[in-house]
Amino acid sequence: MKIKCPYCGFEGEAREFWLMYESVLYVENSNVEKEFRERPPYIICPKCRNGFFLESPYIKFYRKERRV
Numbered sequence: 001m002k003i004k005c006p007y008c009g010f011e012g013e014a015r016e017f018w019l020m021y022e023s024v025l026y027v028e029n030s031n032v033e034k035e036f037r038e039r040p041p042y043i044i045c046p047k048c049r050n051g052f053f054l055e056s057p058y059i060k061f062y063r064k065e066r067r068v
């Protein structure tokens, strides 16, 4: 799976990027999976250090399951 940075155009494997979940504070409560469904992962580019949300098929899931 390739990820492309929208800022500098750097393209690489997913493992080359830093992955950050906003829900990191909730890890100790074992809510990681639940939080993951509610929020897409936040990716940090290793080259320009800009962060962006990962576009993925999960986002469609996310929108479908989301309650307004």
Ligand SMILES: [Zn+2]
Binding pocket: 005, 006, 007, 008, 009, 010, 045, 046, 047, 048, 049, 050
């Ligand atoms: Zn970048």
